[in-house]
Amino acid sequence: MLNALIRRLVDICARRRWIVLAVSVSLAAGAAVFAANVLRINTDTDALFDADLPFRVADDAYDRQFPADTDLIVAVIDGPSKIAASRAADRLAADLTQRTDLFRTVRAPEGGPFFAHNALLYLSPSELEELSARLAQAQPLLGAITADRSARGLFHMIALAFNAAAEGDAAAAGLAPAAAQTADVIDATLDGKPKAMNWSVLLSGLAAGDEKPRAFVLLQPRLDMEALEQGGDASAAVRATAVADGLTPARGFRVRLTGSVPLSDEEFATLKQGTGLSGVAAVVLVTVLLTAALGALRLVGAVVITLLMGLLLTMGWAAAAVGEINLISVAFAVMFVGIAVDFAIQFCMRYRAERRVHSNTEAALAATGATMANPLLLAAIATALGFFSFLPTAYRGVAQLGVIAGGGMIIALILSFTALPALIAIVRGKADAVPVGYLWAAPLNRWLVRRRMLVLVVAALFGGAALVALPRLTFDFDPLKLKDPTTESMSTVLDLMGDPWSTPNTLNVLVSTPEAARAMADKLGALPEVREALTVFDFVPEDQEQKLASIDDLSLWLGPALQVNSTAAPPSRDDIINAAQEARARAQAFLEGGTSGPDNEALAPLRDAAKSFIAAVDRLLAAPDHSVLDGLSPALASGLDDVLEPLRNGLQAQTVTMNDLPEDLRASWIAKDGRYRIQVFPKADGRDVTALADFLAAVRRVAPDASGPPATIYESGRIVTHAFATAAALALVSITGLLFVVLRRPADVGRVLAPLLLAGLLTLGTCAAIGFPLNFANIIALPLLLGVGVTFPIYLVTAWRDGEGLLLTSPSGRGMLFSALTTAAAFGSLALSRHPGTAAMGELLAMALGYVMLTTLFMLPALLGAPPTVRVQSSLSH
Numbered sequence: 102m103l104n105a106l107i108r109r110l111v112d113i114c115a116r117r118r119w120i121v122l123a124v125s126v127s128l129a130a131g132a133a134v135f136a137a138n139v140l141r142i143n144t145d146t147d148a149l150f151d152a153d154l155p156f157r158v159a160d161d162a163y164d165r166q167f168p169a170d171t172d173l174i175v176a177v178i179d180g181p182s183k184i185a186a187s188r189a190a191d192r193l194a195a196d197l198t199q200r201t202d203l204f205r206t207v208r209a210p211e212g213g214p215f216f217a218h219n220a221l222l223y224l225s226p227s228e229l230e231e232l233s234a235r236l237a238q239a240q241p242l243l244g245a246i247t248a249d250r251s252a253r254g255l256f257h258m259i260a261l262a263f264n265a266a267a268e269g270d271a272a273a274a275g276l277a278p279a280a281a282q283t284a285d286v287i288d289a290t291l292d293g294k295p296k297a298m299n300w301s302v303l304l305s306g307l308a309a310g311d312e313k314p315r316a317f318v319l320l321q322p323r324l325d326m327e328a329l330e331q332g333g334d335a336s337a338a339v340r341a342t343a344v345a346d347g348l349t350p351a352r353g354f355r356v357r358l359t360g361s362v363p364l365s366d367e368e369f370a371t372l373k374q375g376t377g378l379s380g381v382a383a384v385v386l387v388t389v390l391l392t393a394a395l396g397a398l399r400l401v402g403a404v405v406i407t408l409l410m411g412l413l414l415t416m417g418w419a420a421a422a423v424g425e426i427n428l429i430s431v432a433f434a435v436m437f438v439g440i441a442v443d444f445a446i447q448f449c450m451r452y453r454a455e456r457r458v459h460s461n462t463e464a465a466l467a468a469t470g471a472t473m474a475n476p477l478l479l480a481a482i483a484t485a486l487g488f489f490s491f492l493p494t495a496y497r498g499v500a501q502l503g504v505i506a507g508g509g510m511i512i513a514l515i516l517s518f519t520a521l522p523a524l525i526a527i528v529r530g531k532a533d534a535v536p537v538g539y540l541w542a543a544p545l546n547r548w549l550v551r552r553r554m555l556v557l558v559v560a561a562l563f564g565g566a567a568l569v570a571l572p573r574l575t576f577d578f579d580p581l582k583l584k585d586p587t588t589e590s591m592s593t594v595l596d597l598m599g600d601p602w603s604t605p606n607t608l609n610v611l612v613s614t615p616e617a618a619r620a621m622a623d624k625l626g627a628l629p630e631v632r633e634a635l636t637v638f639d640f641v642p643e644d645q646e647q648k649l650a651s652i653d654d655l656s657l658w659l660g661p662a663l664q665v666n667s668t669a670a671p672p673s674r675d676d677i678i679n680a681a682q683e684a685r686a687r688a689q690a691f692l693e694g695g696t697s698g699p700d701n702e703a704l705a706p707l708r709d710a711a712k713s714f715i716a717a718v719d720r721l722l723a724a725p726d727h728s729v730l731d732g733l734s735p736a737l738a739s740g741l742d743d744v745l746e747p748l749r750n751g752l753q754a755q756t757v758t759m760n761d762l763p764e765d766l767r768a769s770w771i772a773k774d775g776r777y778r779i780q781v782f783p784k785a786d787g788r789d790v791t792a793l794a795d796f797l798a799a800v801r802r803v804a805p806d807a808s809g810p811p812a813t814i815y816e817s818g819r820i821v822t823h824a825f826a827t828a829a830a831l832a833l834v835s836i837t838g839l840l841f842v843v844l845r846r847p848a849d850v851g852r853v854l855a856p857l858l859l860a861g862l863l864t865l866g867t868c869a870a871i872g873f874p875l876n877f878a879n880i881i882a883l884p885l886l887l888g889v890g891v892t893f894p895i896y897l898v899t900a901w902r903d904g905e906g907l908l909l910t911s912p913s914g915r916g917m918l919f920s921a922l923t924t925a926a927a928f929g930s931l932a933l934s935r936h937p938g939t940a941a942m943g944e945l946l947a948m949a950l951g952y953v954m955l956t957t958l959f960m961l962p963a964l965l966g967a968p969p970t971v972r973v974q975s976s977l978s979h
Contacts, residue, residue: 111469277707394449444480631796
């Protein structure tokens, strides 16, 4: 009955071809317009999972309590020193605050008047004492350079230092860094790569230790919801303002943008570029293979037009069914082309065979429809079941892909029996002069049947080897691995993750009272997996009375020196040369004079600096072009105010209480409902997913409600694993049930599934052997393998049941070969994408389909053996 219905449908479409074509084109055009107006792209990795999952609910609740920390652009400013970077962040924040048309909030979390005036209070008493000692050593340098801010003044000061050292004054060793840095600046200037003095180290030591010369500006942009890159205008404004403020590499600065908004925008740009490239590659590869498979360009054109209409209709279905494309479902277009072309190839191969028998196109098409009704319907339903198997899972990303692609399979099936016959009837064409199948494959087919036990044993051995390798299979469920690491936003995140104090992989705990916050922070801070647990109370400095007394003493003797303004006239070139010669002579005298006793070891750093200084000055004096001297004073004095101003401000510190903390700082640590936030930093590398899982487990033993990126990574990985197992089981059960209903013979069902199961085992075994990890994106390949790959053995088993003895020489065999090649080529083209998730999906799908093709072509004929002596009709024909 089904065969007769499809035969009648194909015959009508062939005879009413222009009407069918007009209706098909109109529907496709309407679907395209609808999709263009409705369908949107969602690049948020959180959107890959159902919103009602516990970790999503916790993250959303946290965002509601701290709205200023959502949808951020984070400007990361690296400068020549910590102080220079901080001042640059303050300037950038002040300028961007004026752009209320683009930004809702702008703040420099470590900047502003509060931290400028109270920075010294955040040092420990010992650090403050060490700073005072450094400033005492640098006081002569400070006095000299503030009185004459030029190369001449610096050379005079260095000359005095070497003279004092020659007289045995060990305190002069404190100026060794100044002499060494001066030598470096001279050499860099002569080499055409000018650099500035790092006055923050020379005068204050505030940038000493492991602290990076880095500062941040946090911006909440007004997102343009109509734009594809919603934060594009805001990001462009940040970059332009940074350039206008002089924050350029030529001046020692680097400004990078990261945060959720740039990550999302650059994710979309990567997807757009990668999808376009893979789409073009898929079309080219499929067209080439179609030409090789079908021979006649007219048939190739009919198939390509059918695929295009099907793709547009599937886009319309996607817009109506889900309304958006996510990071996983964006691959549906390439998947549709790869799978739908399989149906078209099978139909066209059978048509070519029927055309050799029937005298006209319409009769051949009708016969093709009757013959292909069962296998195409079975293949389409099985493929759709493979996609639909993801629907019951919480992995929303692939569930949406399942809805889109599953519906696309039904669309492809309908077009294969309607639009494709109409197009073939329009283009027509002559009958083939030779059989459609590959007759040269007959000896191979006979050998596979004759040596079937050997073939099956070899297949079993390969399966056993893959099974042995399976324990080495790895799962990498870090969502950041789905992003392109070469983009600025992602490379910056990876850089920050390497810094224990700026890593985004921290956990947050909310408690009700200040006492509970302090107690919880103490408990969490004591865990071996925790580096630090911070609260808002950590921003109220300890030991303030002792520190303020030290600051008062420092202000008493240092304050006057900080207020001195340069009164010296700008030096001429001769002034600089004379001062350099004098300093060189004093350095040489110091080296030649030598010292003995305990001061000898103390002055060792100054001797090393003297050697470097003499060599640099000799190069300077020997330079044929003394115009380099004009840039020397700016290079040596540059950045001095960046150090003097923070020191002046720091000497104005006063007692700090909770009420004195800036409002934006309090809003980052005290929730809208009054609860207090504890931020927990991991001790291990924030880029190690296993270490983050241990960190999460340890923190949750103390605070079960802890949330944050480590919780998201762990929970999402667990959900993906469960979704994979659920989808694979559903696909296997549903497809097996379908095969039982249609084929009715358990042995035939086993023959269809055996190549698939072996291909799946070989795919996983190969991944384990070569160290290819499963991730959020490519894990869907295995359930899809059942749905997509089952079509290939279905075609051959159906032909075998119809009495075909030499499967590899039959039209079905040739069609299956090119179906597998075109599908693998289309899926494999995803590997060309710059997007790591899409590329990994393409690589694994291509590998899996390659194994399906091999097991179907070589294992299945051996498994089937000789065909039944009696022609068996498929149960669907009844």
